[in-house]
Amino acid sequence: MVIFVLSLFHYSGFILVTFLIFLVKVSKKSFMIFGIWASMILIYSAHYRSPFTIVTKEIQIFDTYRYLVNSIPLFIAGIFHGEVRPIFNSWYTKGLIYSCGIVSLIYSLNSINTYMEEEEYNYHSPSLLVLNDYNNHTVLDVYPLISMLDFYGSNSIGVRLLDSVTLKSNKNREVLVLNRFDSKPIADWINKRDTLVKLNAPYLYLLRPKK
Numbered sequence: 001m002v003i004f005v006l007s008l009f010h011y012s013g014f015i016l017v018t019f020l021i022f023l024v025k026v027s028k029k030s031f032m033i034f035g036i037w038a039s040m041i042l043i044y045s046a047h048y049r050s051p052f053t054i055v056t057k058e059i060q061i062f063d064t065y066r067y068l069v070n071s072i073p074l075f076i077a078g079i080f081h082g083e084v085r086p087i088f089n090s091w092y093t094k095g096l097i098y099s100c101g102i103v104s105l106i107y108s109l110n111s112i113n114t115y116m117e118e119e120e121y122n123y124h125s126p127s128l129l130v131l132n133d134y135n136n137h138t139v140l141d142v143y144p145l146i147s148m149l150d151f152y153g154s155n156s157i158g159v160r161l162l163d164s165v166t167l168k169s170n171k172n173r174e175v176l177v178l179n180r181f182d183s184k185p186i187a188d189w190i191n192k193r194d195t196l197v198k199l200n201a202p203y204l205y206l207l208r209p210k211k
Helices: 002-007 015-023 028-047 051-056 061-080 091-133 144-150 164-168
Strands: 138-141 158-161 175-178 194-198 204-209
Touching: 002 028, 002 061, 015 061, 015 091, 028 061, 061 091, 091 144, 091 175, 091 204, 138 144, 144 158
Parallel strands: 138 158, 138 175
Antiparallel strands: 175 204, 194 204
């Protein structure tokens, strides 16, 4: 939760949006909206997990973008339903509010676009190659739930957890190894009777028995 709040005040986060709240007095209606927004952030921060978060046991500001961007419209709605402080109730102040809102929106969209590009590279592009070229294979995945979701509707792809036991088990056909973020020492787990070939997708390998 702390890092989510920090990202609202950090220069690389959403400080322009946060600045707008100092221009208004909270009304009854905006208070309710801010309450819903705060609950939304609390739920996000309570359940969010990623491989990096699990390994390092910490979360970075970049990891909050996906969820904070979803909540920013609600945050801005709370601001616009507040009462503009008399000292700021002028045309140039209103222009400042709209300008900050537009700049923040552009920055937020750019941030979420960066996040989506990373997600596409790390998660979906390996799955796309599997679906297109290896859809009758078994996939050993560090995070099998991700593969199960990506392969939903494809009955020919078997998904199993990638660990030392499954990798060392006897195989009479080639299988795919999806070592996301190269987080497992798969090179140390391979039997001498198997060969590991890197495929043209991030973290994706083909494991085939030697003839």
